[in-house]
Amino acid sequence: MTTPSAPARPLRIGMVGYGFMGAAHSHAWRTAHRFFDLPLTPELRTLAGRTESSLLAAAERYGFAQTTTRWQDLLEDPEIDVIDICTPGDTHFEIAMAALAAGKHVLCEKPLANSVEESEQMTAAAIEARAQGVRSICGFSYRRTPALAYARQLVAEGAVGEIRQIRAQYLQDWLSDADAPMTWRLDKEKAGSGALGDIGAHIIDLAQWISGQRISSVSGTLETVVPTRPAAGDLQGLGGKGDTSGERQDVTVDDVALFTGRFESGVLGSFEATRMAQGRKNAMRVEINGSAGAVAFDFERMNELEIYDATTPAGRQGFTRVLTTEPEHPYAANWWPTGHGLGYEHTFTHQIADLVTAIGEGTDPSPSFEEALQVQRVLAAVETSAADGSSWTSTDPQSSTQETSR
């Protein structure tokens, strides 16, 4: 019998929050080094949360060595290298600022914060910390879907030619039922915004990242389709079936966000984020049409990328359904044979693999806080525009006045 040598260099993780995102992140931390060659080996050291009983159960489930109900403990522990922030958006600012100040690497779930102002401070802090070798990343994990990473690569290589149009939708339907109960995601205090920030943020990030262009101005509309909902007992948690009092609470965020964005090059993009699209479960769609081709994606078929090549001989042109499970596709070679698809959680595993590599190699991972701040500015501009009759609103912090369309 032989015993393999212990992993050379551990990377010790402290995580705050243990809901749905905590489960996804901890799976990724446990799994990344099993499929990717990483310079450091993640260790799940401490899980922080508010409620001791459920915290302990989560730590055992996720594989953390210990727990604490004081997230500040993580910062004080010299053994911890990375703070992974999986809490709702209203707490990101405080935790991330403290973590950066403590010299910990930070993985902060999206949205970066619930306001531009907080995001700006966090970004400034991240830039400052970066000079000391402290790494920071915001969790727009969908970028690590192989099909989307490949789409970006194709666009960068010029496969679609000059971009002519961008079309992005994030369609869900879990609020279609007017009697689905209130949750913290419908409470502006906790969630910042509704469909806009929750899922719209993803397609803003993706559209900018894949196209390589920032959105410079927007004209938008927000709508709360169902204005009240049955009261839920506990807005801290993930909701539930609601209480039985018959009381209804006000929904203080949008159910539907629609906006047109103009990108730096002048290209127009159409955006829709909704949790009212009956029948659409997780239809995060991005399409980019250019002078020479197009790419189209729908997360409901996350292992496929549709590619249109206008240079193909006439008669044979059409969208090609590519299964992005080939060795040529980002991340795919580390997994299974051709045609054997990946799932949602792999986006997180890829994010951890890239983050650990960056930490190990001393480079800065992406999406940086600057990139996340830019998303935040677009979100804010949409809210401003919507409140002002859909007038065109700049995303540029230097622009104090609103813009016309061009």
Add this chain to the structure above:
Amino acid sequence: MTTPSAPARPLRIGMVGYGFMGAAHSHAWRTAHRFFDLPLTPELRTLAGRTESSLLAAAERYGFAQTTTRWQDLLEDPEIDVIDICTPGDTHFEIAMAALAAGKHVLCEKPLANSVEESEQMTAAAIEARAQGVRSICGFSYRRTPALAYARQLVAEGAVGEIRQIRAQYLQDWLSDADAPMTWRLDKEKAGSGALGDIGAHIIDLAQWISGQRISSVSGTLETVVPTRPAAGDLQGLGGKGDTSGERQDVTVDDVALFTGRFESGVLGSFEATRMAQGRKNAMRVEINGSAGAVAFDFERMNELEIYDATTPAGRQGFTRVLTTEPEHPYAANWWPTGHGLGYEHTFTHQIADLVTAIGEGTDPSPSFEEALQVQRVLAAVETSAADGSSWTSTDPQSSTQETSR
């Protein structure tokens, strides 16, 4: 040998214009009574057009008994019952007004006219003529796609519940190439507008018709992605490969139209009309999401309707791909067995079948000029909004001021 009796009551057609629409309409006039039981039998009597040589060839090809280069001849011929207007939009007003005044039934291709003002006069004339038993219809033929007619029926029956969102796109790509030559469709004088009026008009009509609601206000953006194009020799025709002078002409219409519309009930709809969506050939898409279900359609698969029924037992819910070739589907029983699809031209044949039935039965066909005028008002409101920084603009002729979002 026995000779079948001649058709009892002929309905004699005079047509103006013989381009692509003339071919589609004449096929429909020849074919409708072969598959539908009609009270009258269409006869292609006279074809009117400008250029005698091509006019004669078209008449022979389409099956008209005679031709004229003076469309006014059609109105003076007491043997002609119906004037079918297949010319570009800038001539609709003059021909339709004269035809109605002459007591002829009128089928006018869409758009009804190139302005709201003309459309209003035409509508007033149609209403007046109606009192004399003169019928009028505007050619929004896509309504007669079985899948879309069935979608309307489902929505009217409550199959989707309360409407929550409407999503309509008309995506084409034939202008993606910046060197595709100029055509009359890119000349504002001839065409009125670009993607907006040419194809956007269809999805506006469909969204209103299927939902049973009018759009009351809009916020929109228009864009000319390729501002100049190689000069074409003859803007009267359907374009061509352009001249070889190397000269470029200004495109005076939009390539892309994006707008958000608010319907009477308050529901929001998103609209996009583009001829820049590389890879999309004729993707006319409509989706309606409601509290109890959804319907979704794409003309690239015109024999299919996707239906989502939220009342299906949990676990079995999803979009059902219905081949709308069953006897239960509008028009389908008159054609082929189950699963044997129809094509584009059938929408015109169905339109003629319905029109001839209405004329024979003395009822008013749909879409009426009033309905077409409402589409025109939406188009105009989008142009006004786009010119005014996407401000919300009412489609109500009584509303002299712009509106905020609600």
Add this chain to the structure above:
Amino acid sequence: MTTPSAPARPLRIGMVGYGFMGAAHSHAWRTAHRFFDLPLTPELRTLAGRTESSLLAAAERYGFAQTTTRWQDLLEDPEIDVIDICTPGDTHFEIAMAALAAGKHVLCEKPLANSVEESEQMTAAAIEARAQGVRSICGFSYRRTPALAYARQLVAEGAVGEIRQIRAQYLQDWLSDADAPMTWRLDKEKAGSGALGDIGAHIIDLAQWISGQRISSVSGTLETVVPTRPAAGDLQGLGGKGDTSGERQDVTVDDVALFTGRFESGVLGSFEATRMAQGRKNAMRVEINGSAGAVAFDFERMNELEIYDATTPAGRQGFTRVLTTEPEHPYAANWWPTGHGLGYEHTFTHQIADLVTAIGEGTDPSPSFEEALQVQRVLAAVETSAADGSSWTSTDPQSSTQETSR
């Protein structure tokens, strides 16, 4: 006013039978010269059938000038140029033989006949008549689907490389209900065979035509899933709701036909014809996989061809969904703009266009009776194999003994 000149050279049609196929054929005869430049102009002269009342109604509906209850009249009429045989398979032999003997061009619906012996005699007669300039064609109309004609062209050009496998299915479900009534199509005397001859014949013809190879031997199984059905009043017609006696009749044909075929080159093909495939309405599917690519088709989406090109750069490979509505696709340029699909009946119109062209130009149209005879031999070999424990059976008439697999 000007009157177009009458068509120069008419081609006068006598048709026998006026059911579903009669409707499809007469539409094609009326329509082909409206969209294709033909050397002759079809005229629907005489319709022959058994039952005078329904015959007259059909003639009026289809546009025939006269009727007769004696199909022999058509042969005696010197004004008639073409005999179009749209009756059930058991009558093809007698009518076609007489028509050829009378020097009439013959369009015979598939299957050519209900037996190989009859088919051989018909083929011999067709070859003999051909020497006199008499043309003959068998109505495997699906060949004229643009996507399938394009598939053949691609294969012939080498786009799939060396063929490795062929896969053909014709899936329908209209007999899934065990209480669907008896029809003539389930009666061996009338129909010859069941799913095998009715729909299996189509995929045999297509697989051979697209691949350019004949099937040389087969191993097959036939199955009657529902052995008895409610009696129908009249087996002559197209069925109906059955009588109400509660009596059941024996189904004497197969519901399901499964066979493996070996092509001349040694390639294996799998074939399935069924009317028991619940949910599949008209899924006529053909897929050819080669060393360099593949093509795949499903008639439920008849305007699409899936093309796989293994020479595409790695990472971009996948099935391309081509809308076969481009000018480069067979027949498509004569119809509508890109993306505007065709329907089932267009296959017949294309068949007539090609037939009329062949007659006008004095060439022999395809599928010839020889080709149809080859299909018949495959059908017969499948029946022989099925009756003999799925033993491998040659389709070669010279082979008196059965074969092993290779």
Add this chain to the structure above:
Amino acid sequence: MTTPSAPARPLRIGMVGYGFMGAAHSHAWRTAHRFFDLPLTPELRTLAGRTESSLLAAAERYGFAQTTTRWQDLLEDPEIDVIDICTPGDTHFEIAMAALAAGKHVLCEKPLANSVEESEQMTAAAIEARAQGVRSICGFSYRRTPALAYARQLVAEGAVGEIRQIRAQYLQDWLSDADAPMTWRLDKEKAGSGALGDIGAHIIDLAQWISGQRISSVSGTLETVVPTRPAAGDLQGLGGKGDTSGERQDVTVDDVALFTGRFESGVLGSFEATRMAQGRKNAMRVEINGSAGAVAFDFERMNELEIYDATTPAGRQGFTRVLTTEPEHPYAANWWPTGHGLGYEHTFTHQIADLVTAIGEGTDPSPSFEEALQVQRVLAAVETSAADGSSWTSTDPQSSTQETSR
């Protein structure tokens, strides 16, 4: 800080083999208890393999505590509870027999063995061991795809009514290139058979499991499309780019397997397993058509099940594309929100979850060795039939003679 209590009851795993299957299995052992409530907690104790250097690297990668180059060590270690056999098929017999004799629970990858005889002995041993509380399972992991497990549930509930037809295909294309090098999977000594045993075994198991019926007889054909391939240096491994000698080796297994199977109820099924289906990467498809509905699946879209319900009101019938990510779907509630898909490896994780539950609860997991033996008998019958001119061959061990079709 608090430390979670250690897992109550460990389940210690010894694994033999560390190729592609070893990676998949070890991921599953590490992951199952993170998402499922299990009575025992797996621990990866010892990994056995032949080549020490790569063995050590694999152990470290997969997370095993120690290694051995003598698999017999695993049986002698009283700390090991389960033997997980991930080696090629020709070694299953020896290892599994010894493991059962040693009183270890056994997870044996499919195929159970390379012959019926070995499978029979293994099954007898498993039955005997079962009496002592020793559990055994064969790794037909695709059963644990949520969509397929749901399909089985629907069929069992009667959702498709009486089964009329079964259609199963496993289409891959990685051998389409005639110059793809030799691998152990193409060597009959190592692999037993080719496409038939490698991938055909999966669809045989699934068709029997979902339908709840065994295949009683078969008529089949096997084909080696590319008979020689460039020599590979090392047939022990997973292949590679081949050596450069230009030498070619004989392929001694089938590339394509086609067969018709008759199930116990008399229902016919068509089966195809191929690694020559250019363009199809991992198209494992199963369709069951019944009197009342149908289910259809394609592993290339593993998160979708197509369901047809013939009892839906006429007009609304069609295949419903169900995303099997709802709480109602097997296994799905333990993962992510609705619409967030799973990947290939989840089938293994589910298999481990079920196996650990069975061991903990003292019940027998499925697929049992009996079930795997039945698959082996079908494989053998196909080989026999193919060698005997596709004659119908019973899968019943008592039947010494061949059968006719029924």
